[in-house]
């Protein structure tokens with residue numbers, strides 16, 4: 001699907017600290033384009049809700065405890081996004097696996113950031129797994145969301161070399177630093193109508209992204 005709905009707003013779904021949300025809020029303030037109209041969290045204590053309210057963005061705690069099934073919760077979430085006219089759904093540390101029907105409803109309009117170089121290390125504990133596997137490279141991937149977990153077409157990766165002295169927390173911090181650069185960039189591309197997903201293939205500026213674009217520590221090679 002292309003991105004003709006770029007008139008609609010952006011919703012960010014987040015479960016935790018919300019540093020990626022903050023990067024998106026800051027980018028929106030700079031470019032005036034990536035406006036965030038709604039933040040939703042499944043966790044009432046999420047710092048992301050505080051960040052949203054501080055920025056004057058409507059922030060909703062949608063507690064899974066109020067729905068009897070996972071599918072019903074996901075449906076309510078999707079209905080809320082649709083009611084608010086949300087064009088693009090941005091998952092930023094939203095630690096739930098969404099129902100396949102909901103993912104299909106937002107096909108080509110839902111992005112995720114995952115802290116590994118996909119397809120390596122899908123799922124949880126990615127930094128630990130990268131260290132334990134002795135990986136030389138690690139990082140984070142922005143991708144379109146499809147029903148299969150962390151398997152959607154990759155758009156953009158931030159890559160760093162794992163150093164012998166890297167600790168779990170240090171590595172996680174270095175990866176997150178890069179996420180704060182690549183995620184706003186991908187969101188902006190989508191809102192500009194440059195980024196789309198058709199038949200399971202991501203496209204940037206009309207060209208298929210056969211492999212994700214790569215940002216490294218010096219952040220040079222990305223068109224912007």
Ligand code: GAR
Nearest residue numbers: 016017018019020021093113114115
């Ligand atoms: C980010 O590192 C993001 O890649 C990861 O959660 C963190 C959220 O940080 N997402 C996942 O693990 C999703 N599978 P933040 O709340 O500070 O933005």
